[in-house]
Amino acid sequence: MLRTIAALCGTVMLAGTLVVAQTPAPAAKPAPDAWMARTTKTPFQTQKAPDASLQIDVPKKDWMALPTGGATVLMVASRKGDAVVAIERSTMRQALEAADITDLFAQIETDAIKERHPKATDFLAKVMDSGERRLVAVQFTRPGVLGLERVRQYSIPVGKQLYRITCVSAAAQFAAYDPLFSHMAASFAVTAG
16 A cells, blocks of 8 residues: 555656646747847937927937928938938828738738839838837838938838838948837837827
């Protein structure tokens, strides 16, 4: 009888050990996507839109705000004139929830870009999560005033408003501006009032 109890206790202890060994470790927090990552290598200052309740971080040195009109609510550019970031706002018929921001939404945004820029090529679209926000980013190449340009457009729904942050530079210089563009997009905020 004692042998049976000892054997049973050994089996229970072994089963308990197996259960503990099979318990998954807590998931590590995923690293931010490079297209929406903040950088500490460049000092930034907050730039508010004059006629809209939004703001982004802009490099303190060698960047300036430009006049805007129409759907464009904020535009900043490098003082060299070789990079620009524009924020446009439009009103949608209905508010989109995070669950609505899918590959289908990414395709709709890509198709809209193709209509506006029929000579654009090299499209890459991503559905991304940034904090509590879900958005789409579409990157492409097009001919432009800077020669061959690389463009990344972030499409960010906030309630019934759709904000598009468009970052542009010469294709050959895009990698140098990419950390700044990514930081600016990550810093985008709709403010109260």
